[in-house]
Amino acid sequence: MAFSHLSSVVVDEVRADGGGVALTARTATPEAACPDCGTVSGRLHGGYRRRLADLSAAGRQVVIDLLVRRFLCPAAACGRRTFVEQVDGLTERFARRTPLLRRSLEKIALALAGRPGARLAAHLSIPTSANSLLRLVRRLPDKHIGAAPRVLGVDDFALKKGHVYGTIILDMESGERVDVLPDRTAETLTAWLRAHPGAEIVCRDRASAYAEAVRTACPDAIQVADRFLLWKNLCEAVEKCVATHRSCLADPTEDAPAEAAVEQEVSGRPDGMRVIRRRERHTAVHDLYDKGVPIQAISKALGLDRKTVRRDAHAATPEEASLGTGSRRYGQVHAYSPYLHRRWNEGCTDAARLHAEIVELGFTGSKRTVRRHLQEIRASGRPTPARPKALTVRTATWLITSHPDHLEENGTLKLKKLLSRCPELDAVAACVRSFAVMMTARRGGDLESWLSCAEDTGMKPLQSLARGLRQDFDAVTAGLTLEWNSGKVEGNVNRAKRIKRDGYGRAGFDLLRLRILLAG
Incomplete structure (x- = not known):
């Protein structure tokens, strides 16, 4: 055997x-x-x-x-x-080679390409080179393509991301890969459809090039826009709407306790490291000055400036030495203390950013002044004051676009509060819910009324989405009505990307096309 x-x-x-x-x-x-x-x-x-x-x-x-x-x-x-x-x-x-060995190496080459295939072949005691495996693939007979499948799926994938794209064509009923085209232009797909007639239904994304090609070559074919991409477009529009009403994301009922905590912390804050160092310096200077050591010698011994030593030596207490030493601008920063403390409590501890903010309010001092003002809180060793957890744009978008049954009680409560304080987002959420019902129940006939509802919200992102859907009205209606979608095509696009990466830079279009079509 x-x-x-x-x-x-x-x-x-x-x-x-x-x-x-x-x-x-x-x-x-x-x-x-x-x-x-x-x-x-x-x-x-x-x-x-x-x-x-x-x-x-x-x-x-x-x-x-x-x-x-x-x-x-x-x-x-x-x-x-x-x-x-x-x-x-x-x-x-x-x-x-015997035909049995050749067929085995062809399977290895189709599955793993050159270098990985050569490593596996060596492990199986049938050594060969990466170039030999690639030559075997290139000598394989091309796939015969007759008439186009009845239900066709088309989508693009990157040959070189951002620069060069190809097109994969799939039989949606059997899941079989039919052909791979070297670009994603309308002209190329039109020529292919004319050379292979027979498509009755074409599943595609909302790219205008594919729509134009199908209309030109197969005017009687039904175009189906993918439901997943429609939902993705809606979520992107919702995110833009939420970003426009970013000010509504913070819950005003959570700010009062935080501000009260700030006031309590500012009034009862302990001495910072700067105050402690000033007291230690004053004590060291007086230990030497009281023994009759000259100010010049004290300056050299402690590594301090003579003016600093003189000031501490002539002051009875550290607080007396600090009087009158601050600049006029340092005194000005105290007028902005409430704002700085509130921003600190909100979680902003960057002195440069806080300086830029109070400059817009009229402060004329330097960043160093602000940094010194905040040093006592920063160096106290205490954690940053508690910051009220405001909703982010992405979180709010997720709450609006998630199925209500998938939200926990806390998420449902946050969404309810958000919609109650922002009527505009409440209208957006109503559009999302009606679209979800229309999509899951396959009620594509309700699309016209939904588009009117989206336009009546007055939200520009939703209005822009509605205009785009109207331009592709028939395909969107078919996508929300028929059972077909581009899921199988998207899966094969991911597979094509993996095959391209396996090529290690050797995946020219001819080799890549054969591996996509012939690999199991």
Whole structure:
């Protein structure tokens, strides 16, 4: 059973040496047919040995040393004088592999491409190179394409992201890959559809190029816009609407406790590191100054400026030394303390950003002044004051576009509060709910009324979406009514991307197309 393809030859010897197995064999048929004219001949002309690589056996590489014979063609009209016999299932013209090994390597190459396939082949004891595997794929016969499938799916995928795109064509009923086109232009798809007529339904995205190609080549075909992409477009429009009403996301009932906490923290804050260092410095200066050490010597010993030493030496307390030392601008920053403390409580602890904000309010001091003002809170070792958790744009969008049954009690409450304080977003949420019902219940006939409702909300993102859907009204209606969608095409697009990445930069279009169409 392991060597059934050798049943038509005589095996004279089997040798196992090193990591391989060598079989010596010869043919035993008395005659053979000419490959050109088909005349059977039994007249021998000579013979020679062929060395054929075969599938491995028991983890060992197998090589067949086969003696074949050359025959004379008896037909006078035949242009071939001699020919070499071929053994079915064992030899092919000019081949150095058995058909069984060739087919196995083709499967490996289609699944893994060059280098990964070569590594697997070496592990299976059928060593070959990456280039040899790619040549095997390129020699495979192209897929025959007759008439187009009744239900066709088309979508684009990136050959070079952002620059070059191709088109994959799929039979939606069987899931079989039909063809791959080198670009995504309307002209290319139009030419393909005209060369392969028969499509009655075409599933596509909302790209205008595909719509134009189908209208030109198959005017009677029903175009179906993908429901997932329609829902995705709606979610994007909702996110833009939420971003427009960002000010409504914060719950005003949560701000009062936070501001009260700020006031309590500011009034009762402990001494910061700056105050502690000032007191330590004053004590060190007085320890030396009271012993009669000159100010110059104290300055050198402590590494301080003479003016600083003189100020501390002449002051009885650290607080007295600090009086009158601040600049006029440092005094000005106290007028903005309530704003700074409120922003700190909201979670903004970046002095540069806070400086930019109070500059817009009229502050003329430097960033360093603001940084010094906030140093006591920053260096106190306490965590940042609690910040009220306001909804983000993405979270609010998710709450509006999620199925109500999928929301927890907390999420439902947040959504209810948000919609109660923002009538505009309440209208957007109503449009989302009606669209979801229309999509899941396949009520494409309600599209016109939904578009009017979306336009009446006054929200520009929804109005823009409605204009786009009106331009593709028939395809959108079919997508919301029929059972077909582009799910199978999207899955094959992901598969094509994986195959492209496996090419390690060697995936030219010809090779990529064969692997997409022929790989299992």
